[in-house]
Amino acid sequence: MRPVAVLGVGAAAPSLRMAASEVGAAWGTGAPKGTVALCDADEDTLTLAWQAATDALRSAGIEPAAVSGLWWGTARPPFAEGPSLGFLATALGLGADAGGALYAGSTHAGMEAVSGAWDALAAGHAEVTLVVASDALVPGLGTAGETTTGAAAVALVLGAIPDPTAGRGASGAPRTPVSTDGTDSASPNGAAPPARLVARATRSAPVVDRYRGDGDTATGDVYDARLFREEVFVPLLVEAGRALQGQGTSPDAWAVTDPDGRLGAAVAKRLGGPLAGGDVYPQVGDTGAAAALLALVSAGADDDVGPRTVGAVGYGGGRATAVAAELTRALPGAAALAEVLGRGRRVGYVEALRVRSQLVPMADPIPMGVPPTGAAFVRGNAEMLGLEGARCRACGVISTPPSIHPHCVGCGGSELDVVRLARRGTVQTFVVNQTMPPPFQAPLPLIVVDLDDGARLMVQGSPADAATLGIGDRVTLALRRYALERGVPVYGYKAVRAAPSGDGPGGDGSFGDARLEEKGTAAPAKEGAT
Amino acid sequence: MSWNKVAVVGGGLIKFGELFDQSYEQMAAGAFAAAVGSVDHGIEPSAVDAIIVATQRGTLWGQEGIGGNTVPSALGLSGVACTRVENACPSGSDAFRIGAMAVASGVHDVVLVIGVEKMRDKSTQEGLLARAAAGHPLYNRGETAPVLFAPFATRHMHEFGTTPEMLAAVAVKNHHNGCLDPYAHFRSEVTVEQVLASPPVCTPLRLLDCCPQTDGAAAVILTSAERATEFTDKPVYVAGFGVATDHPYLHEKTTYVGLPATVTASSRAYAMAGVGPDELDMAEVHDCFTITEILDIEDLGFVEKGKGGPASLEGETALDGRIPVNPSGGLLAKGHPIGATGVAQLTECWWQLREEAGERQVSIRRGYALQHNVGGRGSGVSVVNILTRNP
Numbered sequence: 035m036r037p038v039a040v041l042g043v044g045a046a047a048p049s050l051r052m053a054a055s056e057v058g059a060a061w062g063t064g065a066p067k068g069t070v071a072l073c074d075a076d077e078d079t080l081t082l083a084w085q086a087a088t089d090a091l092r093s094a095g096i097e098p099a100a101v102s103g104l105w106w107g108t109a110r111p112p113f114a115e116g117p118s119l120g121f122l123a124t125a126l127g128l129g130a131d132a133g134g135a136l137y138a139g140s141t142h143a144g145m146e147a148v149s150g151a152w153d154a155l156a157a158g159h160a161e162v163t164l165v166v167a168s169d170a171l172v173p174g175l176g177t178a179g180e181t182t183t184g185a186a187a188v189a190l191v192l193g194a195i196p197d198p199t200a201g202r203g204a205s206g207a208p209r210t211p212v213s214t215d216g217t218d219s220a221s222p223n224g225a226a227p228p229a230r231l232v233a234r235a236t237r238s239a240p241v242v243d244r245y246r247g248d249g250d251t252a253t254g255d256v257y258d259a260r261l262f263r264e265e266v267f268v269p270l271l272v273e274a275g276r277a278l279q280g281q282g283t284s285p286d287a288w289a290v291t292d293p294d295g296r297l298g299a300a301v302a303k304r305l306g307g308p309l310a311g312g313d314v315y316p317q318v319g320d321t322g323a324a325a326a327l328l329a330l331v332s333a334g335a336d337d338d339v340g341p342r343t344v345g346a347v348g349y350g351g352g353r354a355t356a357v358a359a360e361l362t363r364a365l366p367g368a369a370a371l372a373e374v375l376g377r378g379r380r381v382g383y384v385e386a387l388r389v390r391s392q393l394v395p396m397a398d399p400i401p402m403g404v405p406p407t408g409a410a411f412v413r414g415n416a417e418m419l420g421l422e423g424a425r426c427r428a429c430g431v432i433s434t435p436p437s438i439h440p441h442c443v444g445c446g447g448s449e450l451d452v453v454r455l456a457r458r459g460t461v462q463t464f465v466v467n468q469t470m471p472p473p474f475q476a477p478l479p480l481i482v483v484d485l486d487d488g489a490r491l492m493v494q495g496s497p498a499d500a501a502t503l504g505i506g507d508r509v510t511l512a513l514r515r516y517a518l519e520r521g522v523p524v525y526g527y528k529a530v531r532a533a534p535s536g537d538g539p540g541g542d543g544s545f546g547d548a549r550l551e552e553k554g555t556a557a558p559a560k561e562g563a564t
Numbered sequence: 565m566s567w568n569k570v571a572v573v574g575g576g577l578i579k580f581g582e583l584f585d586q587s588y589e590q591m592a593a594g595a596f597a598a599a600v601g602s603v604d605h606g607i608e609p610s611a612v613d614a615i616i617v618a619t620q621r622g623t624l625w626g627q628e629g630i631g632g633n634t635v636p637s638a639l640g641l642s643g644v645a646c647t648r649v650e651n652a653c654p655s656g657s658d659a660f661r662i663g664a665m666a667v668a669s670g671v672h673d674v675v676l677v678i679g680v681e682k683m684r685d686k687s688t689q690e691g692l693l694a695r696a697a698a699g700h701p702l703y704n705r706g707e708t709a710p711v712l713f714a715p716f717a718t719r720h721m722h723e724f725g726t727t728p729e730m731l732a733a734v735a736v737k738n739h740h741n742g743c744l745d746p747y748a749h750f751r752s753e754v755t756v757e758q759v760l761a762s763p764p765v766c767t768p769l770r771l772l773d774c775c776p777q778t779d780g781a782a783a784v785i786l787t788s789a790e791r792a793t794e795f796t797d798k799p800v801y802v803a804g805f806g807v808a809t810d811h812p813y814l815h816e817k818t819t820y821v822g823l824p825a826t827v828t829a830s831s832r833a834y835a836m837a838g839v840g841p842d843e844l845d846m847a848e849v850h851d852c853f854t855i856t857e858i859l860d861i862e863d864l865g866f867v868e869k870g871k872g873g874p875a876s877l878e879g880e881t882a883l884d885g886r887i888p889v890n891p892s893g894g895l896l897a898k899g900h901p902i903g904a905t906g907v908a909q910l911t912e913c914w915w916q917l918r919e920e921a922g923e924r925q926v927s928i929r930r931g932y933a934l935q936h937n938v939g940g941r942g943s944g945v946s947v948v949n950i951l952t953r954n955p
Contacts, residue, residue: 464715467767
């Protein structure tokens with residue numbers, strides 16, 4: 035199997051946490067242990083995927099336009115049938131020609147995404163691939179899954195490693211952006227990559243464990259836990275792991291999917307190594323398609339351990355896949371994982387039901403003026419998801435969005451260049467809306483943001499910031515779900531307060547800023563003058 | 565600028581409120597009857613040879629479109645020329661401006677300007693709150709009407725130290741004035757404490773910082789100055805007007821402590837009338853929210869930029885203040901049936917200049933009154949009309 039390089043990683047967790055004991059109290063079934071992460075009303079598997087992928091690209095130092103394609107695995111994409119992959123690719127700034135694939139249908143989708151991206155690299159059909167595994171599954175009411183089902187996303191930027199035995203191109207130059215230094219290691223800057231994926235194995239069994247039928251919005255666990263542990267989960271995961279050993283690798287530690295906080299350790303023990311990423315499940319619960327890769331990232335966060343091999347074993351839908359990763363140093367971006375997992379606002383069971391749309395008001399939501407299938411979205415979705423502005427050649431002012439600005443708002447000029455907007459800015463002014471019809475939920479900040487490139491946007495803020503928001507606060511634009519409109523998710527950017535360090539998740543969107551800087555002078559800020 | 569002088573010879577409105585028992589057409593007929601009845605020497609309805617009707621959004625009562633044919637039929641004047649004007653919250657004041665131009669041009673002889681708006685045929689949730697899409701349809705979801713003005717309150721407080729008490733003083737004054745106006749939707753006093761204790765609607769604005777949703781209609785009758793004496797011995801004249809636009813969306817504003825459209829529209833109206841803000845005896849301004857009146861009195865030049873809050877707190881805009889603002893109770897107490905609002909404000913100016921405003925009469929010394937609206941998403945359009953009783 036031809037190895038591929040891991041160039042950078044990213045991880046994201048949603049903003050809410052619930053103690054499993056809340057579920058026990060609600061159903062009168064005692065106080066189970068553990069904590070699960072869950073999405074707020076404006077988050078879902080796509081927004082988590084966007085966050086993790088954005089951070090992974092930045093960690094790897096890869097421009098979105100340089101990515102050959104997006105391989106995304108999520109058990110349940112936001113559009114059960116629809117444009118999930120295209121929306122995510124556009125919001126990430128990938129080119130319209132980006133390839134890739136969406137894997138879904140079970141929590142095995144994350145490992146399938148890795149496999150697909152790896153195969154594309156190995157076949158020479160791609161140079162740099164972006165792999166994202168995410169899940170934010172909704173457990174059925176009263177099922178055991180309520181105390182275990184979490185949510186998170188993980189992303190890996192993978193790069194091709196030239197085959198040293200094959201002839202180089204006519205120029206003798208290595209394939210971009212991954213170069214070789216004459217050994218079998220490679221990375222964009224010529225140094226050895228932080229990690230390589232070197233072996234992979236899959237095992238399957240036709241069994242029904244988790245189940246969701248057409249029309250079901252929540253997942254049911256229909257299996258006998260003891261039966262499946264002994265006859266399905268442990269045997270399949272262990273077989274897949276042992277198959278790696280059969281390919282000449284000998285993992286020092288095992289990053290194992292963990293649906294209940296116990297299975298991972300049991301599998302690692304049988305494989306003869308310590309469990310890696312044991313800090314993930316206790317903080318965010320079962321993260322489905324993301325679980326095994328998140329554990330791998332956790333194992334790659336520590337720079338002191340030295341070179342080692344980690345076996346990542348994922349599972350879903352009766353299929354287990356194991357991947358062996360040779361780590362030479364800490365994975366770029368992995369150090370942020372502890373902070374990502376550790377934050378989050380505690381909620382009770384009722385709020386969890388509400389944000390998961392399992393507790394809904396009788397009142398009908400009032401449809402938006404513009405249906406998500408309407409012409410305004412067909413015309414404007416790419417520039418909105420891609421955060422585009424129209425920059426005036428005469429005065430430098432950026433008008434947003436371009437499609438409603440044939441003329442510059444600053445000087446009326448009509449020679450405009452489409453640019454990607456900066457992703458960070460400062461609060462010019464804001465309100466906190468307390469009175470809105472469904473589906474909007476109060477409190478909802480609405481913020482006028484002065485972006486760092488001089489452009490200005492008015493976008494929603496995060497409910498979490500509502501109580502303490504102030505003029506002058508630094509904010510980051512993050513992809514969020516604005517609404518479920520006639521059952522269709524509608525995405526847009528929210529201005530989320532940046533971490534105090536100024537380097538929080540969401541980052542500085544450096545690819546956006548960089549392109550503007552290349553074009554020359556910064557746009558003059560609009561003057562407040564009356 | 566050369567134009568034939570235009571006179572207001574009649575004006576009237578129906579009592580504003582939640583008029584569940586009246587149709588759009590019945591409200592229009594009521595306002596027209598009030599205007600006809602106000603003409604000192606009487607007027608035959610058939611004397612009207614053109615109608616300009618202001619209605620901002622028919623969708624609030626289930627009409628996607630309202631052509632010029634709806635109102636004449638309801639007034640018994642089917643066949644008369646009629647055009648509907650929609651120009652956001654200044655629809656009524658712009659209908660007046662267009663009606664005045666129709667007379668000034670000599671094309672029309674007697675013009676009825678009528679504003680009619682049904683706000684409460686739909687539930688509050690389905691009304692102006694509906695869709696929460698006052699802003700750009702893709703970017704600005706979650707924007708209800710208060711979101712269009714509350715950001716200015718946040719910034720005004722930040723830059724000038726304007727306080728919630730100063731905002732509340734506007735509501736207290738206008739509700740007091742509303743008590744003296746038999747046509748007002750709300751006719752009860754409120755205290756600063758009550759305003760500050762009212763529920764938050766769109767922080768920093770609270771419920772009593774906001775105008776209500778009100779049904780209403782108002783009408784004025786215009787004719788040339790030459791013909792005015794046929795109808796009245798106390799005509800009021802159109803001294804000047806101005807309309808101005810600004811970029812429509814909030815993220816395109818050049819300032820968040822003022823509304824440039826108001827500044828430009830008023831400067832045009834002042835220039836046309838040949839007067840300045842110091843020569844006004846009173847003003848009816850757009851107080852859809854308390855902060856809006858504070859912005860208005862600064863942008864119209866009544867007080868320095870940044871001083872609107874203290875001026876309101878200190879009573880400069882009260883009935884007996886230096887420049888009485890919104891003696892009718894304003895949008896906050898009288899109500900804001902959008903198309904009718906501007907026309908009702910002009911009716912109030914007409915009453916005040918004729919010194920017929922009863923308990924809320926202000927002192928008329930120089931003989932000028934100003935009427936102002938601003939609106940349209942992020943206050944993208946403003947209209948100012950100036951009336952005078954001076955021949």
